[in-house]
Amino acid sequence: MENRNNITKFILLGLSQKKEIEILCFLLFLLCYIGILIGNLLVMISIASSQLMKQPINFFLSHLSLREADICYTSTVTPKLIADLLARKKTISYHGCMTQLFTMHFFGRIEVFILTGMAFDRYVTICKSLCYTLIMTRQKCGAMITASGAGGFLPSFGQFLLAIFLHYCSPNEIDHYFCDVYPSLKLACTDTTRIGLLVIANSGLMGLVTFAVLLRFYAVILHTVRSYSVENHSKALSTCSSHVTVVVLFISPLFFIYIQSATTYQKTVFSLFYTIIAPMFNPLIYTLRNIEMKNAIKKLWCHITVRKDMN
Secondary structure, rough: OOOOOOEEEEOOOOOOOOOOHHHHHHHHHHHHHHHHHHHHHHHHHHOOOOHHHHHHHHHHHHHHHHHOHHHHHOOOOEEEEEHHOOOOOOEEEEHHHHHHHHHHHHHHOOOOOOHHHHHHHHHHHHOOHHHHHHOOOHHHHHHHHHHHHHHHHHHHHHHHHHOOOOEEEOOEEEOOOOHHHHHHHEEEEOOOOHHHHHHHHHHHHHHHHHHHHHHHHHHHHHHOOOOHHHHHHHHOOOOOHHHHHHHHHHHHHHHHHHHHOOOOOOOOHHHHHHHHHHHHHHHHHHEEEHHHHHHHHHHHHHHHHHHHHOO
């Protein structure tokens, strides 16, 4: 990663300049991060140690929890944020900033694509139930995960290239708590209007298309369940409610932020929704509305308790 600038580090202005607020945020975000790690690891282990992995929706959920999404995604930002809240100077090296910018968008895009795959699973479950086993095979689910990785890498790498080929000027202060594209563009020595439009096309358009696809899936689902009995109607919608909640918490703030231009971008608490809050609530949301997941966690807990008593 070649540094074409004299700047070797950036100063992150963070969430607040008040020490009392920073200490409060430190305690809050530390608890949130611990909750993210424990919750997502618990979901992952419960699925892997039971028969739930054979179900496509749980196969996607296992990847959403650990392998490509929540833990990896939030770990690109949250540990640094927690450390900076107690630091006198919040700095990040040029290479660390560029790495954070790439990995955050890479894992974030993967999460968006996995959520879209989960919506497709709900669509097939309700609208194509007779063909479900033919459509949602393990090979096709694996192909969707691979496609999510490729779909996350290519646009993120392109955005990363735009960032590293820019020349940055002093002051080297990023008005955010992590390195993101728009705050970085404000430090560029050259006119970034065209690059800002590329970012909107890259991130904002992706969010818009994904949102449209999700709306299409759920519009068809709602149209299909209209003919169901009241009991089956409620049951069908309950299988989608968890996914809809997660999508709203994660994708809506992303769409709101990246549809802006670089000149109108403002630091906002909306960023906390997709970097910390959504990854923290994901395992809780999916567990509370999933009886099979609850049973798998209880079984895992009982197994751990029995082994502990035997020792």
